[in-house]
Amino acid sequence: MSVVWSLAELEQGPTLRVAEIFHSIQGEGAATGRAATFVRLAGCNRACEFCDTDFSTFAELTVEEIARIVRDLNPRIGSRRAIVVFTGGEPTLQLTRERLAALRAELDAAAFHLETNGSTLDRWGGAGWFERLTVSPKTLEDFATTLRFWERAPNTLPVDLKIVYDGQNLAPFDAAPRSIGRYLQPKAVANDPEATARNIEKTIRYVKENPQWTLSLQLHKTLGLR
Numbered sequence: 461m462s463v464v465w466s467l468a469e470l471e472q473g474p475t476l477r478v479a480e481i482f483h484s485i486q487g488e489g490a491a492t493g494r495a496a497t498f499v500r501l502a503g504c505n506r507a508c509e510f511c512d513t514d515f516s517t518f519a520e521l522t523v524e525e526i527a528r529i530v531r532d533l534n535p536r537i538g539s540r541r542a543i544v545v546f547t548g549g550e551p552t553l554q555l556t557r558e559r560l561a562a563l564r565a566e567l568d569a570a571a572f573h574l575e576t577n578g579s580t581l582d583r584w585g586g587a588g589w590f591e592r593l594t595v596s597p598k599t600l601e602d603f604a605t606t607l608r609f610w611e612r613a614p615n616t617l618p619v620d621l622k623i624v625y626d627g628q629n630l631a632p633f634d635a636a637p638r639s640i641g642r643y644l645q646p647k648a649v650a651n652d653p654e655a656t657a658r659n660i661e662k663t664i665r666y667v668k669e670n671p672q673w674t675l676s677l678q679l680h681k682t683l684g685l686r
Contacts, residue, residue, distance in 0.1 A: 487680030527566030578606035
């Protein structure tokens, strides 16, 4: 169940609303197959019908508490090869520059990855704390905001575009810079495996005909991982 909260609700206070923290394998995008510790922040500014995360329960955690849990889950967190993925919901609603600076101080060497819908990127100041961004716009407005962000983003920042696909027109996304990785993820339809299978077939067919896109399956779900 997706829960929509306002920016004002999520930016304030000494704690972050955290839905879950877990250590698993990244199943999507450019880092597919790599071990990663996921910090899933509660709340979103979108209400997607295919959202598979329940944000109705969450814990209020300080930065220090989040960092301790991450370290307990992944003892290799002191290595530059250790990945911490901030996801949601929409994590940029809570990851202010001050909170990110504190997280970086606590988790010094880890590589920070971000998964975002892109809707706040043109005014959000946290991109400099991350080694990789994956942007999955849910509306064309989200994508327009992301384009404005890309115009001023440093060329050294790896950014990927991930679209949840069920056959929609992808022509608007041709405006993304050529350096951006492009990933298509078949839309999963809850309680309808036949519809999900049709979306997988559509996605595979589109990728075959448009090789600038890369198929991105949710590997963790196929393997039965969290």
